[in-house]
Amino acid sequence: MVRYLLLIAPSSNRVYAGEALRLAERELAAFGETVLRDAGLRDVSREEVAGVEYLGFTAEPPLTDDQLGFVSNLSGAYVLFGWEGPESLRPVRLTPTAYYDDDLLTILKYPGKTNEQFTRLLLNLTVAASQRSAELRGGERPEPSSRLVVCDPLCGRGTTLNQALRYGYDAVGIEADNAHVDAYAAFLRTWLRRKRLKHRVEIHPVRHERQRVARRLTASVAPSKAAHDAGADQRVTVVHADTLRAREFLKGRSCDVIVTDAPYGVVHGSRAAGRSARDRRPQELLDAALPGWVALLRPGGALGLSFNTHLASREEIAELLTRHDLSVVDSPGYQGFDHWVDQGITRDLLVATMPSAPRPAGHE
Ligand SMILES: C[S@@+](CC[C@H](N)C(=O)[O-])C[C@H]1O[C@@H](n2cnc3c(N)ncnc32)[C@H](O)[C@@H]1O
Incomplete structure (x- = not known):
């Protein structure tokens, strides 16, 4: 079992940024019903670590590379960590699809x-x-x-x-x-x-x-x-x-x-x-x-x-x-x-x- 913390991309639009975490939570739920159906995602919730808000979720067993590929393309995905305790976040590589510059x-x-x-x-x-x-x-x-x-x-x-x-x-x-x-x-x-x-x-x-x-x-x-x-x-x-x-x-x-x-x-x-x-x-x-x-x-x-x-x-x-x-x-x-x-x-x-x-x- 791994607890993941997803940092959401800062949006240049302030209005959208205010909603970005909630929308990311919804998007993860939609992925959980479709492309991540087999990932056994649970306990999806917002979490604060050292004053920064993350979208937290648990996967049992840990996400496979294929599943991480889908997480990488969540529209709000920025940086992903595996949570290993209050003082320890392990970076997990994301591989978003980007044929061209943003x-x-x-x-x-x-x-x-x-x-x-x-x-x-x-x-x-x-x-x-x-x-x-x-x-x-x-x-x-x-x-x-x-x-x-x-x-x-x-x-x-x-x-x-x-x-x-x-x-x-x-x-x-x-x-x-x-x-x-x-x-x-x-x-x-x-x-x-x-x-x-x-x-x-x-x-x-x-x-x-x-x-x-x-x-x-x-x-x-x-x-x-x-x-x-x-x-x-x-x-x-x-x-x-x-x-x-x-x-x-x-x-x-x-x-x-x-x-x-x-x-x-x-x-x-x-x-x-x-x-x-x-x-x-x-x-x-x-x-x-x-x-x-x-x-x-x-x-x-x-x-x-x-x-x-x-x-x-x-x-x-x-x-x-x-x-x-x-x-x-x-x-x-x-x-x-x-x-x-x-x-x-x-x-x-x-x-x-x-x-x-x-x-x-x-x-x-
Ligand atoms: C909400 S905007 C879409 C904006 C677009 N997603 C973008 O980021 O540029 C809706 C668009 O529909 C176009 N539109 C409205 N009625 C149309 C019609 N009957 N046929 C083709 N385009 C139409 C408008 O000119 C407008 O560009």
């Missing part, structure tokens, strides 16, 4: 950006609930035969996409605001050039009967020259279009997880084409968009959604997801993530899974 996520700052640590939390919970949960393990892991594909169908300036890249996944986004798409493309180009990484970033119009109907940003990036030479480039695609048209531009069953932060309505309104009701209430946008999003998911995939509880209750969103043939994960580990963000914004999240058996033809 400034890929932190440099861009703009109104409406989703907190990076929260984005990683939502991605973690969603991958953990999917059938590709093994891809969440930190440390050396064999290159999978098919790379995990993360889709953010309301991607803004790409916080989810960048976290997906950092985890070694491919990423697909949809965004209606041209300023966001242009800013993301410019950022990606500059960042990749500055880091001297092999890359290609292009934006092309998508035409239908000679009319431009959308724009498509495609990027290929490799974390090292060796990875590029081995043909292991990662791909990012962003479609500049209304997310309601997702299926016109993206192939069905092409994504393993969908991870998205719904518009908050208050400060940064949603931009669903010309529907003023949709601009205020994410429910309408989600109800209209979910058939297309669900069609993008592969069997065994999962969808993670965060939303402003001032605009939509957890029950309403859960009912919406269920109506669109998804199974809401409502076990204790997937509850209690609601937290204050700003005046008028209290954020909560829900994760739902796709049935693993293919659905009957014509169901799309």
Whole structure:
């Protein structure tokens, strides 16, 4: 039996930092139900040692390297110790997955950006609930035969996409605001050039009967020259279009997880084409968009959604997801993530899974 103490990463956002320990506790509980199911975690509690607060937990037997790999990728994980008495903390090596430097996520700052640590939390919970949960393990892991594909169908300036890249996944986004798409493309180009990484970033119009109907940003990036030479480039695609048209531009069953932060309505309104009701209430946008999003998911995939509880209750969103043939994960580990963000914004999240058996033809 080992008692572990996890030091939580300091967040640059003071509001989020105030909630980080509680959210880390919840995230560990969700991992305890999924990727750390066999770890026998117990006695999860906050603990103070020499004036510093830690997240404490006990594992019986001690965590294996594989299990430590998952702990390493907890969104709040910073430093881990084994507790050997009040005066003695033994450092335990963490091996978080980081194909790229963390400034890929932190440099861009703009109104409406989703907190990076929260984005990683939502991605973690969603991958953990999917059938590709093994891809969440930190440390050396064999290159999978098919790379995990993360889709953010309301991607803004790409916080989810960048976290997906950092985890070694491919990423697909949809965004209606041209300023966001242009800013993301410019950022990606500059960042990749500055880091001297092999890359290609292009934006092309998508035409239908000679009319431009959308724009498509495609990027290929490799974390090292060796990875590029081995043909292991990662791909990012962003479609500049209304997310309601997702299926016109993206192939069905092409994504393993969908991870998205719904518009908050208050400060940064949603931009669903010309529907003023949709601009205020994410429910309408989600109800209209979910058939297309669900069609993008592969069997065994999962969808993670965060939303402003001032605009939509957890029950309403859960009912919406269920109506669109998804199974809401409502076990204790997937509850209690609601937290204050700003005046008028209290954020909560829900994760739902796709049935693993293919659905009957014509169901799309
Ligand atoms: C809460 S923000 C997401 C921010 C993003 N996670 C980030 O960190 O940049 C929601 C995004 O949805 C976009 N959006 C709203 N309605 C849309 C629609 N119908 N189609 C595509 N994008 C839409 C908004 O432009 C906004 O960028």
